[in-house]
Amino acid sequence: MIGVLPQVVVNVILFGTMYGIAAVGLSLIFGTMRLIFLAQGTMIVLFAYLCFWFFTLLGLDPYLSLVLVVPIAALIGMGFYYGIFKEAAALEDKNVSLLLAVGIMYLVENLMLVLWTPNPRSVVTEYTGLVFRPFGIPITFTRLMALVLAVISAGAVFLFLKKTLIGTAVRAASEDMTSTTLMGINPNWVNAVAFTIGIILAAVAGVAMSTVYSFDPNYGFVFAIKALIALTLGGIGNVYGALLGGLLLGVIESSAAFYIPGGWTEAVSYGVFLLVLIFRPYGLFGGSIKKA
Amino acid sequence: MANQLLEIKGINVFYGDIQALWDVSLQVEEGTIVALVGANGAGKTTLLKTVSGLVRSSSGEILFMGRDISGLSTKQIVDLGITQVPEGRRLFPSLTVLENLRLGAYIPRARPSFATSLERVYSLFPVLKNRREQKAGTLSGGEQQMLAIGRALMAQPKIIMLDEPSLGLSPILVKTIFQLIGALNEQKTTILLVEQNINQALKIAHQAYVFKTGRVVMTGKGADLLKDEEVRKAYIGERVRKTK
Numbered sequence: 259m260i261g262v263l264p265q266v267v268v269n270v271i272l273f274g275t276m277y278g279i280a281a282v283g284l285s286l287i288f289g290t291m292r293l294i295f296l297a298q299g300t301m302i303v304l305f306a307y308l309c310f311w312f313f314t315l316l317g318l319d320p321y322l323s324l325v326l327v328v329p330i331a332a333l334i335g336m337g338f339y340y341g342i343f344k345e346a347a348a349l350e351d352k353n354v355s356l357l358l359a360v361g362i363m364y365l366v367e368n369l370m371l372v373l374w375t376p377n378p379r380s381v382v383t384e385y386t387g388l389v390f391r392p393f394g395i396p397i398t399f400t401r402l403m404a405l406v407l408a409v410i411s412a413g414a415v416f417l418f419l420k421k422t423l424i425g426t427a428v429r430a431a432s433e434d435m436t437s438t439t440l441m442g443i444n445p446n447w448v449n450a451v452a453f454t455i456g457i458i459l460a461a462v463a464g465v466a467m468s469t470v471y472s473f474d475p476n477y478g479f480v481f482a483i484k485a486l487i488a489l490t491l492g493g494i495g496n497v498y499g500a501l502l503g504g505l506l507l508g509v510i511e512s513s514a515a516f517y518i519p520g521g522w523t524e525a526v527s528y529g530v531f532l533l534v535l536i537f538r539p540y541g542l543f544g545g546s547i548k549k550a
Numbered sequence: 551m552a553n554q555l556l557e558i559k560g561i562n563v564f565y566g567d568i569q570a571l572w573d574v575s576l577q578v579e580e581g582t583i584v585a586l587v588g589a590n591g592a593g594k595t596t597l598l599k600t601v602s603g604l605v606r607s608s609s610g611e612i613l614f615m616g617r618d619i620s621g622l623s624t625k626q627i628v629d630l631g632i633t634q635v636p637e638g639r640r641l642f643p644s645l646t647v648l649e650n651l652r653l654g655a656y657i658p659r660a661r662p663s664f665a666t667s668l669e670r671v672y673s674l675f676p677v678l679k680n681r682r683e684q685k686a687g688t689l690s691g692g693e694q695q696m697l698a699i700g701r702a703l704m705a706q707p708k709i710i711m712l713d714e715p716s717l718g719l720s721p722i723l724v725k726t727i728f729q730l731i732g733a734l735n736e737q738k739t740t741i742l743l744v745e746q747n748i749n750q751a752l753k754i755a756h757q758a759y760v761f762k763t764g765r766v767v768m769t770g771k772g773a774d775l776l777k778d779e780e781v782r783k784a785y786i787g788e789r790v791r792k793t794k
Binding site: 423426427429430433434436437438439440441442443444 | 602604623624625627628629633634636640641642643644645649652653654656657701705
């Protein structure tokens with residue numbers, strides 16, 4: 259038992275960062291557009307397929323393929339915002355945007371079914387089975403890379419929000435869009451930037467996922483819900499909390515898997531999700547982080 | 551005729567089916583303070599929002615330096631030199647004082663002069679300099695109003711529109727804010743002021759417009775309106791009684 263526990267802890271951190279970066283994306287999009295972007299998980303799967311395609315067709319290393327996948331994600335992000343969401347984002351009624359997100363989710367999901375069939379795919383490289391054993395704890399190389407990618411991209415987003423003027427504007431818009439507009443800041447540009455960062459984070463998560471799990475087109479919605487749980491744990495609209503929420507969800511899932519008989523893992527996550535929404539609707543550490 | 555910086559000609563504004571402004575016309579001469587007074591819901595804030603482009607007029611013209619701006623976006627309007635300080639200050643509470651000021655100078659026209667604008671704001675409000683790394687939400691009410699005005703000044707506006715700057719402040723701070731408005735005006739900033747503190751507003755204003763249910767019902771020099779029997783009875787009634 260004692261030998262297994264550290265392994266669980268390590269799994270937690272590696273697992274959770276994936277939910278975390280997806281949740282950071284959701285948080286940015288929600289902060290500016292007041293939209294719960296339900297298609298986030300489906301986008302992650304789409305980028306996993308894109309990575310799979312570059313790997314099988316071009317023989318491109320999955321991590322190297324980020325050089326192509328990230329710019330493609332940026333184009334998709336800008337294209338989706340200006341092509342699909344721009345008019346809806348200006349409306350008081352945010353349900354229109356939500357329905358558009360659901361539409362995108364099903365459209366992309368079905369497109370993937372046609373293009374790649376419902377059979378699970380995975381990216382298997384020569385290092386897929388590579389395992390390190392520092393202090394006797396087995397760590398898979400690809401999972402370690404998932405952590406590295408999550409840390410790098412989350413760090414980049416935090417720096418962007420803190421150090422650049424447009425990043426500051428994105429944070430300001432999450433607090434008060436009207437006041438942001440009165441500064442002469444184009445609300446569409448702020449929305450588009452936040453949305454595009456969300457899609458780029460989905461791309462990073464997609465590449466990381468393709469190297470760790472096998473995936474199929476229907477996996478997206480489950481991932482979106484997981485990211486949503488992470489977001490809720492951290493406090494909706496709180497970017498830093500979202501990352502912590504991801505880690506916490508990892509802790510919950512892996513300890514549930516460890517201590518509770520199989521099949522209950524998912525139920526525990528959703529149970530915690532509901533409990534948090536009922537008793538701490540602004541997230542577990544929303545308040546304390548805002549003060550810090 | 552004097553040099554009109556802002557001229558509003560017969561605008562009508564609707565919120566859905568409800569008409570908020572009826573054929574409103576007014577002029578703001580360059581370098582003056584113009585006050586809009588009247589009861590709550592009389593349409594003063596709507597007028598400011600219409601000038602800022604947050605709300606659209608269905609007819610009429612809004613001329614700024616002779617150019618019709620009624621179809622422009624808020625971004626373009628701010629870029630031309632019109633900045634609004636909204637009611638309730640509307641700061642970004644979890645951003646620092648300096649970050650709030652930085653966003654005030656977001657428009658490309660204001661960015662090159664960021665350092666000089668910041669210097670000016672700090673000299674007007676030294677307390678903001680001391681608190682520049684503090685979150686705006688932790689400031690006192692008076693300091694928040696100073697930051698809201700300072701943030702607007704960062705855009706290097708030709709005209710600044712203040713919506714209820716004295717709201718919720720202690721009498722001493724109200725006096726300070728009005729002194730500041732006077733000082734700003736002496737530095738050649740044109741001011742369009744919406745206030746419920748009618749007594750103070752009329753004292754400071756060169757020209758004033760009285761709003762009632764979406765219409766301009768009276769206009770004149772601030773000092774003249776202050777003496778006007780009807781205005782005193784309708785809007786400063788309480789104060790007259792108290793001084794008796």
